[in-house]
Amino acid sequence: MAINIVEGAVKMTMEEILYGESKNVEFKAMLPKDSIKYMKTIIAFANTQGGQLIVGVDDKTREVVGVDKDSVFEMMDSIANAVSDSCIPQIVPNIELQTIEHQTVIVITVAPGPNRPYYLASKGKENGTFIRVGGTSRPAYPEKVKELEMEGARISWDELTCIGYEVKDEEIKKFCKDIMEYRKTMGLPEREVTSSQLFNWKLLKKGDECLLASNAFVLLTSDYFPFSKTQCALFKGKERTVFLDKREFTGPIYEQIENAVIFVLRNIRLEATIEGLVRKESYELPVEAIREMIINAHCHRNLSDSSCVQVAVYDDRLEVTSPGGLYNGLTYEEVMNGHSKLRNRAIANVFNQMGLVESWGTGIRRIMEAAEEYELPMPRVQVFDDMFRINLYRKIPLENSIKSINMLMERGVKYGEDLQEVRRKFGDNVKVVRKEKEKSSEKTCEKVRSKQKNSSDKPSVKLNATQRQILEIVQKNDRISASAIAKELSLSSRGIEKNIKLLRDLGILIRHGSPKGGYWEVVE
Numbered sequence: 001m002a003i004n005i006v007e008g009a010v011k012m013t014m015e016e017i018l019y020g021e022s023k024n025v026e027f028k029a030m031l032p033k034d035s036i037k038y039m040k041t042i043i044a045f046a047n048t049q050g051g052q053l054i055v056g057v058d059d060k061t062r063e064v065v066g067v068d069k070d071s072v073f074e075m076m077d078s079i080a081n082a083v084s085d086s087c088i089p090q091i092v093p094n095i096e097l098q099t100i101e102h103q104t105v106i107v108i109t110v111a112p113g114p115n116r117p118y119y120l121a122s123k124g125k126e127n128g129t130f131i132r133v134g135g136t137s138r139p140a141y142p143e144k145v146k147e148l149e150m151e152g153a154r155i156s157w158d159e160l161t162c163i164g165y166e167v168k169d170e171e172i173k174k175f176c177k178d179i180m181e182y183r184k185t186m187g188l189p190e191r192e193v194t195s196s197q198l199f200n201w202k203l204l205k206k207g208d209e210c211l212l213a214s215n216a217f218v219l220l221t222s223d224y225f226p227f228s229k230t231q232c233a234l235f236k237g238k239e240r241t242v243f244l245d246k247r248e249f250t251g252p253i254y255e256q257i258e259n260a261v262i263f264v265l266r267n268i269r270l271e272a273t274i275e276g277l278v279r280k281e282s283y284e285l286p287v288e289a290i291r292e293m294i295i296n297a298h299c300h301r302n303l304s305d306s307s308c309v310q311v312a313v314y315d316d317r318l319e320v321t322s323p324g325g326l327y328n329g330l331t332y333e334e335v336m337n338g339h340s341k342l343r344n345r346a347i348a349n350v351f352n353q354m355g356l357v358e359s360w361g362t363g364i365r366r367i368m369e370a371a372e373e374y375e376l377p378m379p380r381v382q383v384f385d386d387m388f389r390i391n392l393y394r395k396i397p398l399e400n401s402i403k404s405i406n407m408l409m410e411r412g413v414k415y416g417e418d419l420q421e422v423r424r425k426f427g428d429n430v431k432v433v434r435k436e437k438e439k440s441s442e443k444t445c446e447k448v449r450s451k452q453k454n455s456s457d458k459p460s461v462k463l464n465a466t467q468r469q470i471l472e473i474v475q476k477n478d479r480i481s482a483s484a485i486a487k488e489l490s491l492s493s494r495g496i497e498k499n500i501k502l503l504r505d506l507g508i509l510i511r512h513g514s515p516k517g518g519y520w521e522v523v524e
Contacts (some may be wrong), residue, residue, distance in 0.1 A: 011107075014482075017064065018062055021059060024433055025051060030056075030065075030115070044112050044138070049330070050110065050186050053107075066104050095108050117140070117148035141386060143304045143305045144386070159202050162224070167204065183354060186356075203217040216350065223402075245267065261287070269314065288366065297348075299344060317391045325385055325388060327343040364381065384457045463508075470500065479518075479519045
Protein backbone atom coordinates (compact mmCIF):
# COMPACT_ATOMS: atom_id res chain seq x y z
CA MET A 1 0.00 0.00 0.00
CA ALA A 2 1.60 3.28 -1.17
CA ILE A 3 1.02 5.26 2.03
CA ASN A 4 3.73 7.21 3.82
CA ILE A 5 3.16 7.20 7.58
CA VAL A 6 5.22 9.83 9.39
CA GLU A 7 5.61 9.35 13.12
CA GLY A 8 4.54 12.38 15.15
CA ALA A 9 2.39 13.94 12.39
CA VAL A 10 0.36 16.95 13.50
CA LYS A 11 -3.09 15.97 14.78
CA MET A 12 -6.17 17.99 13.84
CA THR A 13 -8.12 19.20 16.89
CA MET A 14 -11.81 20.00 17.19
CA GLU A 15 -10.92 23.62 17.95
CA GLU A 16 -9.08 23.89 14.63
CA ILE A 17 -12.01 22.31 12.79
CA LEU A 18 -14.40 24.85 14.33
CA TYR A 19 -12.05 27.59 13.13
CA GLY A 20 -12.78 26.49 9.56
CA GLU A 21 -10.83 26.20 6.33
CA SER A 22 -7.69 28.29 5.85
CA LYS A 23 -4.59 28.54 3.73
CA ASN A 24 -3.33 25.35 5.35
CA VAL A 25 -6.57 23.41 5.92
CA GLU A 26 -9.33 22.11 3.64
CA PHE A 27 -12.29 19.84 4.40
CA LYS A 28 -14.13 17.27 2.27
CA ALA A 29 -17.29 15.56 3.53
CA MET A 30 -16.47 12.58 1.31
CA LEU A 31 -13.74 11.63 -1.15
CA PRO A 32 -14.69 12.93 -4.64
CA LYS A 33 -14.82 10.28 -7.36
CA ASP A 34 -12.93 12.64 -9.67
CA SER A 35 -9.47 12.83 -8.09
CA ILE A 36 -8.67 16.13 -9.82
CA LYS A 37 -11.14 17.87 -7.48
CA TYR A 38 -8.87 17.24 -4.49
CA MET A 39 -5.58 16.92 -6.38
CA LYS A 40 -5.63 20.68 -7.02
CA THR A 41 -5.57 21.23 -3.26
CA ILE A 42 -2.68 18.82 -2.71
CA ILE A 43 -0.66 20.53 -5.47
CA ALA A 44 -1.52 23.98 -4.07
CA PHE A 45 -0.30 22.92 -0.61
CA ALA A 46 2.99 21.66 -2.09
CA ASN A 47 3.48 24.93 -4.02
CA THR A 48 2.91 27.12 -0.97
CA GLN A 49 3.32 26.37 2.71
CA GLY A 50 1.92 22.88 2.92
CA GLY A 51 -1.31 21.90 4.62
CA GLN A 52 -3.84 19.25 5.57
CA LEU A 53 -6.79 17.91 3.57
CA ILE A 54 -9.28 16.22 5.92
CA VAL A 55 -11.79 13.82 4.41
CA GLY A 56 -14.81 13.27 6.65
CA VAL A 57 -15.54 16.86 7.70
CA ASP A 58 -18.29 18.91 6.03
CA ASP A 59 -16.70 22.10 4.67
CA LYS A 60 -19.92 24.12 5.11
CA THR A 61 -21.16 23.07 8.55
CA ARG A 62 -17.77 21.93 9.92
CA GLU A 63 -19.56 18.86 11.22
CA VAL A 64 -17.42 15.73 11.59
CA VAL A 65 -19.34 13.20 9.47
CA GLY A 66 -16.57 10.60 9.20
CA VAL A 67 -15.84 8.12 6.43
CA ASP A 68 -17.04 4.58 5.81
CA LYS A 69 -14.90 2.37 8.03
CA ASP A 70 -15.38 -0.66 5.78
CA SER A 71 -13.78 1.05 2.78
CA VAL A 72 -11.37 3.45 4.52
CA PHE A 73 -8.19 1.58 3.59
CA GLU A 74 -9.34 1.29 0.00
CA MET A 75 -9.82 5.08 -0.05
CA MET A 76 -6.35 5.65 1.39
CA ASP A 77 -4.84 3.46 -1.36
CA SER A 78 -6.87 5.36 -3.97
CA ILE A 79 -5.57 8.72 -2.71
CA ALA A 80 -1.94 7.56 -2.67
CA ASN A 81 -2.17 6.16 -6.20
CA ALA A 82 -3.94 9.26 -7.55
CA VAL A 83 -1.24 11.54 -6.13
CA SER A 84 1.51 9.36 -7.57
CA ASP A 85 -0.10 9.20 -11.03
CA SER A 86 -1.36 12.78 -11.34
CA CYS A 87 1.35 15.06 -9.96
CA ILE A 88 4.63 16.22 -11.51
CA PRO A 89 7.15 16.30 -9.83
CA GLN A 90 6.23 13.52 -7.41
CA ILE A 91 4.49 14.49 -4.18
CA VAL A 92 4.67 12.08 -1.23
CA PRO A 93 1.97 13.02 1.28
CA ASN A 94 1.43 11.55 4.73
CA ILE A 95 -1.94 9.74 4.78
CA GLU A 96 -3.32 8.58 8.12
CA LEU A 97 -6.49 7.87 10.04
CA GLN A 98 -7.62 9.97 12.97
CA THR A 99 -10.59 9.78 15.33
CA ILE A 100 -12.42 13.04 15.97
CA GLU A 101 -15.79 13.26 17.76
CA HIS A 102 -15.92 9.41 17.71
CA GLN A 103 -15.74 9.52 13.91
CA THR A 104 -12.95 8.26 11.67
CA VAL A 105 -11.50 10.78 9.24
CA ILE A 106 -8.63 10.63 6.74
CA VAL A 107 -5.95 13.29 7.18
CA ILE A 108 -3.71 13.96 4.16
CA THR A 109 -0.71 16.06 5.21
CA VAL A 110 1.35 17.74 2.46
CA ALA A 111 4.70 19.35 3.20
CA PRO A 112 5.96 22.43 1.33
CA GLY A 113 7.61 21.02 -1.78
CA PRO A 114 11.26 21.77 -2.62
CA ASN A 115 11.00 20.93 -6.35
CA ARG A 116 8.50 23.58 -7.44
CA PRO A 117 6.39 24.10 -9.43
CA TYR A 118 4.13 21.07 -8.88
CA TYR A 119 1.35 20.64 -11.41
CA LEU A 120 -1.28 18.27 -12.81
CA ALA A 121 0.28 16.05 -15.46
CA SER A 122 -2.95 16.08 -17.49
CA LYS A 123 -3.01 19.90 -17.74
CA GLY A 124 0.70 20.67 -18.00
CA LYS A 125 2.73 23.24 -16.12
CA GLU A 126 1.11 26.31 -17.64
CA ASN A 127 -2.50 25.37 -16.80
CA GLY A 128 -2.06 22.76 -14.09
CA THR A 129 -0.07 24.70 -11.48
CA PHE A 130 -2.12 25.69 -8.42
CA ILE A 131 -1.41 27.81 -5.35
CA ARG A 132 -3.22 28.30 -2.08
CA VAL A 133 -4.89 31.67 -1.47
CA GLY A 134 -6.83 31.93 1.77
CA GLY A 135 -9.10 28.88 1.96
CA THR A 136 -9.14 28.19 -1.79
CA SER A 137 -6.87 26.57 -4.38
CA ARG A 138 -6.41 28.70 -7.49
CA PRO A 139 -4.51 28.43 -10.79
CA ALA A 140 -1.15 30.20 -10.60
CA TYR A 141 -0.82 33.18 -12.93
CA PRO A 142 2.18 33.14 -15.35
CA GLU A 143 4.41 35.41 -13.20
CA LYS A 144 3.83 33.14 -10.20
CA VAL A 145 4.72 30.04 -12.22
CA LYS A 146 8.03 31.68 -13.19
CA GLU A 147 8.73 32.51 -9.57
CA LEU A 148 7.92 28.96 -8.48
CA GLU A 149 10.39 27.69 -11.08
CA MET A 150 13.11 29.87 -9.59
CA GLU A 151 12.19 28.75 -6.08
CA GLY A 152 12.55 25.14 -7.22
CA ALA A 153 15.93 25.90 -8.79
CA ARG A 154 17.02 27.81 -5.62
CA ILE A 155 17.55 30.91 -7.77
CA SER A 156 16.88 34.53 -6.93
CA TRP A 157 15.90 36.55 -10.01
CA ASP A 158 18.07 39.49 -9.04
CA GLU A 159 21.15 37.21 -9.00
CA LEU A 160 20.66 36.11 -12.63
CA THR A 161 22.91 37.58 -15.32
CA CYS A 162 21.40 40.41 -17.34
CA ILE A 163 22.24 39.22 -20.84
CA GLY A 164 23.45 41.93 -23.21
CA TYR A 165 23.90 44.65 -20.59
CA GLU A 166 27.13 46.64 -20.95
CA VAL A 167 28.80 47.39 -17.62
CA LYS A 168 30.35 50.87 -17.50
CA ASP A 169 33.21 51.95 -15.25
CA GLU A 170 31.43 55.16 -14.26
CA GLU A 171 28.45 53.14 -13.03
CA ILE A 172 30.69 51.03 -10.80
CA LYS A 173 32.45 54.09 -9.37
CA LYS A 174 29.23 55.99 -8.69
CA PHE A 175 27.59 52.95 -7.11
CA CYS A 176 30.55 52.26 -4.80
CA LYS A 177 30.67 55.95 -3.82
CA ASP A 178 26.94 56.01 -3.09
CA ILE A 179 27.20 52.92 -0.87
CA MET A 180 29.96 54.54 1.17
CA GLU A 181 27.99 57.78 1.51
CA TYR A 182 24.90 55.91 2.68
CA ARG A 183 26.96 54.01 5.25
CA LYS A 184 28.29 57.30 6.58
CA THR A 185 24.83 58.86 6.69
CA MET A 186 23.36 55.84 8.48
CA GLY A 187 26.12 55.84 11.08
CA LEU A 188 27.73 52.56 9.95
CA PRO A 189 31.50 51.99 10.18
CA GLU A 190 33.26 53.62 7.26
CA ARG A 191 34.49 51.08 4.74
CA GLU A 192 35.99 51.41 1.30
CA VAL A 193 33.75 49.79 -1.28
CA THR A 194 35.30 48.74 -4.59
CA SER A 195 34.40 46.44 -7.46
CA SER A 196 35.83 43.55 -5.40
CA GLN A 197 32.91 43.82 -3.00
CA LEU A 198 30.48 43.90 -5.91
CA PHE A 199 31.87 40.56 -7.10
CA ASN A 200 31.59 39.10 -3.58
CA TRP A 201 27.98 40.29 -3.36
CA LYS A 202 27.17 38.54 -6.69
CA LEU A 203 26.41 41.83 -8.38
CA LEU A 204 29.16 41.46 -10.99
CA LYS A 205 30.63 38.39 -12.67
CA LYS A 206 33.65 37.85 -14.89
CA GLY A 207 32.85 36.82 -18.46
CA ASP A 208 35.19 35.57 -21.16
CA GLU A 209 35.69 39.00 -22.71
CA CYS A 210 33.89 41.47 -20.45
CA LEU A 211 32.21 42.03 -17.10
CA LEU A 212 28.74 40.59 -16.67
CA ALA A 213 26.10 42.34 -14.61
CA SER A 214 23.48 40.66 -12.45
CA ASN A 215 19.93 41.93 -12.62
CA ALA A 216 20.47 43.43 -9.17
CA PHE A 217 23.42 45.53 -10.37
CA VAL A 218 21.34 46.83 -13.28
CA LEU A 219 18.44 47.70 -10.96
CA LEU A 220 20.77 49.47 -8.56
CA THR A 221 22.64 51.55 -11.15
CA SER A 222 20.34 52.32 -14.10
CA ASP A 223 16.83 52.64 -15.53
CA TYR A 224 17.37 49.72 -17.93
CA PHE A 225 14.27 47.73 -16.92
CA PRO A 226 10.96 49.41 -17.87
CA PHE A 227 9.17 47.96 -14.82
CA SER A 228 11.73 49.36 -12.39
CA LYS A 229 9.99 52.55 -11.38
CA THR A 230 8.02 54.05 -8.55
CA GLN A 231 4.71 55.69 -9.34
CA CYS A 232 3.66 58.31 -6.78
CA ALA A 233 0.30 60.08 -6.69
CA LEU A 234 -1.67 62.48 -4.52
CA PHE A 235 -5.42 61.90 -4.74
CA LYS A 236 -8.35 64.06 -3.77
CA GLY A 237 -10.54 62.23 -1.27
CA LYS A 238 -10.21 58.57 -0.32
CA GLU A 239 -10.46 56.91 -3.75
CA ARG A 240 -8.33 56.74 -6.92
CA THR A 241 -10.46 59.13 -8.91
CA VAL A 242 -9.06 62.69 -9.01
CA PHE A 243 -5.29 63.28 -9.25
CA LEU A 244 -3.92 66.35 -7.50
CA ASP A 245 -0.29 65.50 -8.23
CA LYS A 246 1.63 62.58 -9.68
CA ARG A 247 5.25 61.70 -10.32
CA GLU A 248 7.12 58.72 -11.75
CA PHE A 249 10.66 58.00 -10.57
CA THR A 250 13.16 55.79 -12.38
CA GLY A 251 16.89 55.09 -12.09
CA PRO A 252 18.72 53.25 -9.26
CA ILE A 253 16.10 51.88 -6.89
CA TYR A 254 17.64 53.46 -3.80
CA GLU A 255 17.26 56.85 -5.50
CA GLN A 256 13.66 55.95 -6.34
CA ILE A 257 13.07 55.25 -2.64
CA GLU A 258 14.60 58.58 -1.65
CA ASN A 259 12.49 60.51 -4.20
CA ALA A 260 9.31 58.68 -3.20
CA VAL A 261 9.85 59.54 0.48
CA ILE A 262 10.36 63.20 -0.46
CA PHE A 263 7.16 63.11 -2.53
CA VAL A 264 5.16 61.85 0.45
CA LEU A 265 6.67 64.44 2.82
CA ARG A 266 5.79 67.23 0.39
CA ASN A 267 2.18 66.10 0.36
CA ILE A 268 1.45 65.57 4.04
CA ARG A 269 1.18 68.20 6.74
CA LEU A 270 4.08 69.51 8.77
CA GLU A 271 2.91 70.33 12.27
CA ALA A 272 4.58 73.03 14.32
CA THR A 273 4.51 73.58 18.08
CA ILE A 274 6.01 76.32 20.24
CA GLU A 275 7.49 75.07 23.50
CA GLY A 276 8.83 78.07 25.38
CA LEU A 277 11.20 79.79 22.96
CA VAL A 278 11.73 76.64 20.89
CA ARG A 279 9.74 75.98 17.75
CA LYS A 280 9.49 72.27 16.88
CA GLU A 281 8.25 70.77 13.64
CA SER A 282 7.16 67.22 12.90
CA TYR A 283 5.31 65.53 10.07
CA GLU A 284 1.85 64.13 10.71
CA LEU A 285 3.14 60.65 9.78
CA PRO A 286 6.33 59.08 11.17
CA VAL A 287 9.10 59.51 8.61
CA GLU A 288 10.72 56.21 9.63
CA ALA A 289 7.47 54.34 8.87
CA ILE A 290 7.13 56.04 5.45
CA ARG A 291 10.69 55.11 4.61
CA GLU A 292 10.28 51.52 5.84
CA MET A 293 7.11 50.97 3.80
CA ILE A 294 8.74 52.09 0.55
CA ILE A 295 11.99 50.18 1.18
CA ASN A 296 10.02 46.98 1.91
CA ALA A 297 8.01 47.43 -1.27
CA HIS A 298 11.19 47.44 -3.38
CA CYS A 299 13.13 44.88 -1.36
CA HIS A 300 10.41 42.21 -1.39
CA ARG A 301 8.65 42.84 -4.71
CA ASN A 302 8.29 40.16 -7.37
CA LEU A 303 10.71 41.22 -10.11
CA SER A 304 9.15 38.75 -12.54
CA ASP A 305 6.03 40.89 -12.46
CA SER A 306 5.92 43.76 -14.97
CA SER A 307 4.01 46.01 -12.56
CA CYS A 308 5.76 48.71 -10.54
CA VAL A 309 5.78 49.93 -6.95
CA GLN A 310 3.00 52.44 -6.24
CA VAL A 311 2.90 55.08 -3.50
CA ALA A 312 -0.46 56.83 -3.08
CA VAL A 313 -1.40 59.63 -0.67
CA TYR A 314 -5.11 60.00 0.14
CA ASP A 315 -6.94 62.28 2.54
CA ASP A 316 -7.06 59.52 5.14
CA ARG A 317 -4.00 57.34 4.46
CA LEU A 318 -0.68 56.60 2.81
CA GLU A 319 -0.89 53.46 0.69
CA VAL A 320 2.19 51.59 -0.61
CA THR A 321 1.65 48.66 -2.99
CA SER A 322 4.30 46.13 -4.00
CA PRO A 323 3.96 43.76 -7.00
CA GLY A 324 3.75 40.11 -5.98
CA GLY A 325 2.08 38.40 -3.05
CA LEU A 326 3.89 36.75 -0.16
CA TYR A 327 6.97 34.75 -1.08
CA ASN A 328 7.64 31.03 -0.81
CA GLY A 329 4.59 30.08 1.25
CA LEU A 330 4.97 32.85 3.81
CA THR A 331 1.67 33.52 5.59
CA TYR A 332 0.06 36.74 6.80
CA GLU A 333 0.38 35.57 10.41
CA GLU A 334 4.11 34.90 9.97
CA VAL A 335 4.66 38.36 8.47
CA MET A 336 2.88 39.98 11.40
CA ASN A 337 5.01 37.94 13.81
CA GLY A 338 8.27 39.11 12.25
CA HIS A 339 9.13 36.22 9.93
CA SER A 340 10.78 37.02 6.61
CA LYS A 341 11.88 35.14 3.50
CA LEU A 342 14.19 36.93 1.10
CA ARG A 343 12.78 37.12 -2.40
CA ASN A 344 15.62 39.29 -3.76
CA ARG A 345 18.76 38.19 -1.95
CA ALA A 346 21.30 40.37 -3.75
CA ILE A 347 19.27 43.57 -3.39
CA ALA A 348 18.49 42.83 0.26
CA ASN A 349 22.20 42.32 0.98
CA VAL A 350 23.15 45.64 -0.65
CA PHE A 351 20.38 47.46 1.26
CA ASN A 352 21.79 45.95 4.43
CA GLN A 353 25.30 47.14 3.52
CA MET A 354 23.91 50.62 2.90
CA GLY A 355 22.03 50.71 6.20
CA LEU A 356 18.62 50.86 4.51
CA VAL A 357 17.67 47.51 6.05
CA GLU A 358 18.74 46.87 9.63
CA SER A 359 17.58 43.31 10.29
CA TRP A 360 15.31 40.85 8.49
CA GLY A 361 11.66 40.52 9.42
CA THR A 362 11.41 43.66 11.58
CA GLY A 363 10.05 46.13 9.02
CA ILE A 364 6.33 45.56 9.67
CA ARG A 365 6.85 45.67 13.42
CA ARG A 366 8.72 48.98 13.18
CA ILE A 367 5.90 50.45 11.09
CA MET A 368 3.36 49.35 13.70
CA GLU A 369 5.44 50.71 16.57
CA ALA A 370 5.97 54.05 14.85
CA ALA A 371 2.22 54.40 14.22
CA GLU A 372 1.46 53.61 17.85
CA GLU A 373 4.00 56.18 19.04
CA TYR A 374 2.31 58.81 16.83
CA GLU A 375 -1.11 57.79 18.21
CA LEU A 376 -2.27 56.75 14.74
CA PRO A 377 -4.84 54.04 13.94
CA MET A 378 -3.34 50.58 13.51
CA PRO A 379 -1.78 50.25 10.01
CA ARG A 380 -3.49 47.73 7.75
CA VAL A 381 -1.59 45.01 5.90
CA GLN A 382 -3.35 43.52 2.88
CA VAL A 383 -2.20 40.39 1.04
CA PHE A 384 -3.50 39.61 -2.46
CA ASP A 385 -2.61 36.98 -5.06
CA ASP A 386 -0.32 39.33 -6.95
CA MET A 387 0.37 42.25 -4.61
CA PHE A 388 1.21 43.26 -1.06
CA ARG A 389 -0.13 46.51 0.39
CA ILE A 390 0.35 48.52 3.58
CA ASN A 391 -1.93 51.38 4.64
CA LEU A 392 -0.65 53.95 7.15
CA TYR A 393 -3.59 56.06 8.33
CA ARG A 394 -3.45 59.81 8.76
CA LYS A 395 -4.84 61.39 11.91
CA ILE A 396 -6.02 64.72 10.46
CA PRO A 397 -9.33 64.54 8.57
CA LEU A 398 -9.87 66.45 5.36
CA GLU A 399 -12.11 69.09 6.93
CA ASN A 400 -9.29 70.21 9.22
CA SER A 401 -7.03 70.62 6.19
CA ILE A 402 -9.63 72.82 4.48
CA LYS A 403 -9.96 74.94 7.63
CA SER A 404 -6.19 75.40 7.75
CA ILE A 405 -6.08 76.46 4.08
CA ASN A 406 -8.91 78.95 4.66
CA MET A 407 -7.09 80.42 7.65
CA LEU A 408 -3.97 80.86 5.55
CA MET A 409 -5.92 82.54 2.76
CA GLU A 410 -7.51 84.92 5.28
CA ARG A 411 -4.06 85.86 6.54
CA GLY A 412 -3.10 87.01 3.05
CA VAL A 413 -1.07 84.00 1.97
CA LYS A 414 -1.29 83.76 -1.80
CA TYR A 415 -2.32 80.51 -3.38
CA GLY A 416 0.67 78.75 -4.91
CA GLU A 417 3.19 80.35 -2.53
CA ASP A 418 6.09 78.14 -1.57
CA LEU A 419 4.96 75.44 0.86
CA GLN A 420 7.82 76.00 3.29
CA GLU A 421 6.95 79.73 3.50
CA VAL A 422 3.32 78.88 4.17
CA ARG A 423 4.39 76.55 6.96
CA ARG A 424 6.67 79.23 8.44
CA LYS A 425 3.96 81.92 8.49
CA PHE A 426 1.36 79.57 9.88
CA GLY A 427 3.64 77.85 12.38
CA ASP A 428 5.02 81.05 13.90
CA ASN A 429 1.60 82.05 15.21
CA VAL A 430 -0.38 78.87 15.76
CA LYS A 431 0.31 75.71 17.72
CA VAL A 432 -1.11 72.90 15.60
CA VAL A 433 -2.41 70.07 17.72
CA ARG A 434 -4.78 67.59 16.10
CA LYS A 435 -5.62 64.10 17.27
CA GLU A 436 -8.00 61.76 15.50
CA LYS A 437 -10.21 59.74 17.86
CA GLU A 438 -10.13 56.09 16.93
CA LYS A 439 -13.82 55.27 16.67
CA SER A 440 -13.70 52.66 13.91
CA SER A 441 -13.71 49.72 16.31
CA GLU A 442 -16.65 51.08 18.30
CA LYS A 443 -18.60 51.80 15.09
CA THR A 444 -18.02 48.23 13.95
CA CYS A 445 -19.30 46.87 17.24
CA GLU A 446 -22.37 49.13 17.03
CA LYS A 447 -23.13 47.75 13.55
CA VAL A 448 -22.83 44.18 14.82
CA ARG A 449 -25.10 44.90 17.79
CA SER A 450 -27.61 46.67 15.57
CA LYS A 451 -27.61 43.80 13.11
CA GLN A 452 -28.18 41.29 15.90
CA LYS A 453 -30.94 43.44 17.40
CA ASN A 454 -32.80 44.04 14.14
CA SER A 455 -32.21 40.66 12.52
CA SER A 456 -35.50 38.97 11.65
CA ASP A 457 -34.05 35.69 10.43
CA LYS A 458 -32.33 34.82 13.73
CA PRO A 459 -34.35 34.29 16.91
CA SER A 460 -33.24 35.99 20.12
CA VAL A 461 -30.99 33.68 22.14
CA LYS A 462 -30.46 33.94 25.88
CA LEU A 463 -26.95 32.96 26.90
CA ASN A 464 -26.62 30.17 29.41
CA ALA A 465 -24.34 30.23 32.44
CA THR A 466 -21.51 28.38 30.64
CA GLN A 467 -21.54 30.79 27.72
CA ARG A 468 -21.45 33.80 30.04
CA GLN A 469 -18.52 32.24 31.94
CA ILE A 470 -16.66 31.67 28.65
CA LEU A 471 -17.05 35.34 27.73
CA GLU A 472 -15.82 36.44 31.17
CA ILE A 473 -12.73 34.24 30.88
CA VAL A 474 -11.96 35.42 27.33
CA GLN A 475 -12.27 39.07 28.38
CA LYS A 476 -9.58 38.46 31.00
CA ASN A 477 -7.33 36.46 28.66
CA ASP A 478 -8.01 36.93 24.93
CA ARG A 479 -5.39 34.34 23.92
CA ILE A 480 -6.68 31.44 26.02
CA SER A 481 -7.40 28.15 24.24
CA ALA A 482 -10.66 26.20 24.34
CA SER A 483 -8.97 23.34 26.19
CA ALA A 484 -7.72 25.77 28.86
CA ILE A 485 -11.24 27.20 29.24
CA ALA A 486 -12.59 23.66 29.67
CA LYS A 487 -10.01 22.93 32.34
CA GLU A 488 -10.78 26.15 34.22
CA LEU A 489 -14.53 25.43 34.21
CA SER A 490 -14.05 21.69 34.84
CA LEU A 491 -16.11 20.87 31.76
CA SER A 492 -15.48 18.70 28.69
CA SER A 493 -13.58 20.21 25.75
CA ARG A 494 -16.35 19.07 23.43
CA GLY A 495 -18.97 21.04 25.37
CA ILE A 496 -16.82 24.17 25.47
CA GLU A 497 -16.12 23.97 21.74
CA LYS A 498 -19.83 23.71 20.92
CA ASN A 499 -20.61 26.75 23.09
CA ILE A 500 -17.78 28.71 21.46
CA LYS A 501 -19.16 27.81 18.02
CA LEU A 502 -22.60 29.12 19.04
CA LEU A 503 -21.11 32.37 20.37
CA ARG A 504 -19.16 32.83 17.13
CA ASP A 505 -22.25 32.12 14.99
CA LEU A 506 -24.12 34.79 16.98
CA GLY A 507 -21.33 37.31 16.33
CA ILE A 508 -20.69 37.73 20.06
CA LEU A 509 -17.27 36.07 19.95
CA ILE A 510 -14.82 36.76 17.11
CA ARG A 511 -11.58 34.93 16.44
CA HIS A 512 -8.66 36.85 14.90
CA GLY A 513 -5.58 35.05 13.52
CA SER A 514 -4.66 31.37 13.60
CA PRO A 515 -5.94 28.83 16.17
CA LYS A 516 -2.56 28.78 17.89
CA GLY A 517 -1.32 32.35 17.50
CA GLY A 518 -4.53 34.36 17.31
CA TYR A 519 -6.78 36.03 19.88
CA TRP A 520 -10.44 36.42 20.83
CA GLU A 521 -12.62 39.53 20.70
CA VAL A 522 -15.88 39.82 22.64
CA VAL A 523 -18.54 41.98 20.98
CA GLU A 524 -20.82 42.89 23.85
